[in-house]
Amino acid sequence: MSTLKPTGRRRVIFHIDMNSFYASVEMAFNPDLKGKPVAIAGNPEERKGIIVTSSYEARAKGVRTTMTVWQAKKLCPELIILKPNFERYRAASSEIFRMMSEITPLVQPVSIDEGYIDVTDVEGQGTPIEIARNLQKRILNELDLPCSIGIAPNKFLAKMGSDLKKPLGITIIRKRELPETLWSLPIDEMYGVGEKTAEKLKAIKIHTIKDLAEADVYELRQLLGINGERLINRANGIDNREVDPDAIFDFKSIGNSQTLPYDTTNLQEIHYLLDKLSEKVISRMKRKEVVGKSVQVMIRYHDRKTVTRSRKLDTYIDEKADLLPIAVELFEQHWNEQPIRLLGVTAQHLEDKRNVGEQLDLFTYEDAVKKETLKQTVNQLADKFGEDTFKALPNKVDNESNEFRTSFQKDFLDDFKK
Incomplete structure (x- = not known):
């Protein structure tokens, strides 16, 4: 949905990030799993199966996403490994976003387990911190699922805030407080800086977010292209992106x-x-x-x-x-x-118009439509976030395969491309 243009008030953006989402959903479904080390893997029976996510109890034992099952079991012999239940996760996700949309129509999902909401013009529901606490409490009470919430004047800082306290954290980040809250963090911990980018930045002696904030724009553009300037802006708390309910992820x-x-x-x-x-x-x-x-x-x-x-x-x-x-x-x-x-x-x-006319048209154009939709998705994401936002998605998903997609975002995109 969309509303009137912003009123000009200082923006207040939330980033809601579900904590250990897949594992938490399984624990809510089966309370006997609570307090135990739990992991989700594409094929638990196969030693080469990949860990997709794990509970905080499992993480405390060293279990991490993308580990093989045998590696995880070696670190945590008592680890309980479950197959993914996508319908269960999607149902939980739908309920979470429904709760967000009852606060304001300005909701932007970015993956199955996270999203932004703009509460700048929300009235009658308390202060931003009260709204955040009520939302966090409602998701926990009604769905038995923990989440962390970042509160900030823009999307980047809100995202960084939600990452600082897990599980069940609420963090406020103000631009004037960046030297105390973010600048001391290693560059690897900055949202938008992947492993390869971090290596390039460290090679020119940028080791912390503060180093990046004070870096030379021209040098960063030479090194990383337009993304270099974007990262410097982010490190200085500058991010003018709006919470966009009509973003590519939300076309149902x-x-x-x-x-x-x-x-x-x-x-x-x-x-x-x-x-x-x-x-x-x-x-x-x-x-x-x-x-x-x-x-x-x-x-x-x-x-x-x-x-x-x-x-x-x-x-x-x-x-x-x-x-x-x-x-x-x-x-x-x-x-x-x-x-x-x-x-x-x-x-x-919603459905693509070409898919609901004559059934013959569906069969004739099915492959072309899918390819064109994916191409448009990639192009729009590249324009918005840079060229390396995500790698090509697989053409086909075999539910019986032990090759399991570890990216929440890809799984979520698949839902919205149907």
Whole structure:
């Protein structure tokens, strides 16, 4: 979803990072595993199977991601190794992002177990630290899953903050406090600096984040290209990226919301706004050449109470004449006649338009569409984050294979490319 342009206030961004997500989900599903060393591996029966994630109890024994099963067992003979249950993890992830979206529509998932939310203009829910504590507590109480939250004026610092205290940490990072909070950290611990980049930086005597913050921009551009300047900016706490609900990772739904200039019960104004919101949603759907099979309406009242209601449809739609009547009907069915502060309309369960026409077209163009979608994804990520954001994804995933994908982001991208 998207909202009005930012009001100009100093931004407040959260980065929510689930702690040992896959293992934590398994512990929530089976409480007998709590307090024990647990790891998830693609093929536990095979000694060459790869550890994907592990509990903090296992990490205390030296178990790390990408280790082989036999290496992990050597370090921790009592290690409990489980096969991954992707449907279970996806269900948990969906619930987490639903909770985030009840705080604000400005939610940007970046992988199955982490995301950003912009709470700059959130009102009536307490201070940012109170909002963070309530969200952390709700995820723990309702899903039995721990998370860490970074609070900062931008995405980079929020991400760094969430990494500083695990599990169940909440960390505030302010730009003016960077010399005390971040600059002393080794360059390897800076988000966005991989192993190869760290080696290059150390070769020119950049060993800490402070060294990077004070480095020569020209020299870094010569060494790392545009990413060198970007990293210097990050080290100095500069990151102007917005929390973007419409980022490439989030194309299963397209929505728009609008905060009214004043609370209202005027049906004429409300219907006019629903009309405009529906028009924007359809315009974006046509631009992305997708159709939807579910419609959701969000109603936020004068007291900040928020209600979302949706309806699944029998057929796909991509016209305002189809979307608007459903949005109006959902609103009228669920409005309690109290003054309204915000309205939102979302089309969900999106599919590429070419995939839902004639079935013959699906078979004819299936491979080409998949390749083009992946190409667009790679290009957009490269533009946004640099050329080496991720390696090529495998063309096919064999569930019986012991070659297991260790990247949460790749797994999450697969969900959103369907």
